[in-house]
Amino acid sequence: MRWLQNYPHFLELAYDFTIQALRPFRRWLKPGGWAERVFVPAEHTGKGLIFNCQMCGQCVLHSTGMTCPMNCPKNLRNGPCGGVRQNGHCEVKPEMRCVWAQAWERSRHMPTYGHELFNVLPPVNRSLQGTSAWINDFTGAAQQNPAGWVAASDIQVVP
Ligand code: SF4
Numbered sequence: 001m002r003w004l005q006n007y008p009h010f011l012e013l014a015y016d017f018t019i020q021a022l023r024p025f026r027r028w029l030k031p032g033g034w035a036e037r038v039f040v041p042a043e044h045t046g047k048g049l050i051f052n053c054q055m056c057g058q059c060v061l062h063s064t065g066m067t068c069p070m071n072c073p074k075n076l077r078n079g080p081c082g083g084v085r086q087n088g089h090c091e092v093k094p095e096m097r098c099v100w101a102q103a104w105e106r107s108r109h110m111p112t113y114g115h116e117l118f119n120v121l122p123p124v125n126r127s128l129q130g131t132s133a134w135i136n137d138f139t140g141a142a143q144q145n146p147a148g149w150v151a152a153s154d155i156q157v158v159p
Pocket of ligand 1: 047052054057061068069129
């Protein structure tokens with residue numbers, strides 16, 4: 001079902017629809033509860049088939065052109081490394097197109113979330129690996145910085 005990624009506008013509509021559909025149930029969407037036991041295999045199967053989801057638990061698909069950044073061999077979440085080949089393929093896996101080349105192309109067909117490709121994303125929180133990204137989104141766990149991390153908004157960039 002990977003072909004679905006080539007219809008990113010449909011996927012962003014599906015994303016919005018899912019948020020609206022789940023919102024009334026958010027009080028039951030708790031980490032470690034029955035909902036997590038249902039959501040984890042559902043996400044593993046559903047998002048696995050479409051996005052080759054690696055279950056990072058902190059989904060950013062709508063900000064990355066509906067292309068899972070955890071498929072990048074370097075797990076880069078803020079754009080490509082300097083090793084993209086001239087044909088747009090990966091330097092680590094030459095047979096594979098660069099995840100970020102695909103993310104860029106797909107994001108150009110996403111009128112709602114395409115601009116989010118330019119957002120700077122925090123490093124992935126590895127402690128959420130294997131948990132439900134939907135539940136982490138609703139509880140806010142996906143947006144929290146682990147202890148000791150500095151928020152991206154607190155970083156001062158000196159020109
Ligand atoms: S960003 Fe994380 S949760 Fe989303 S598809 Fe990729 S591995 Fe899965």
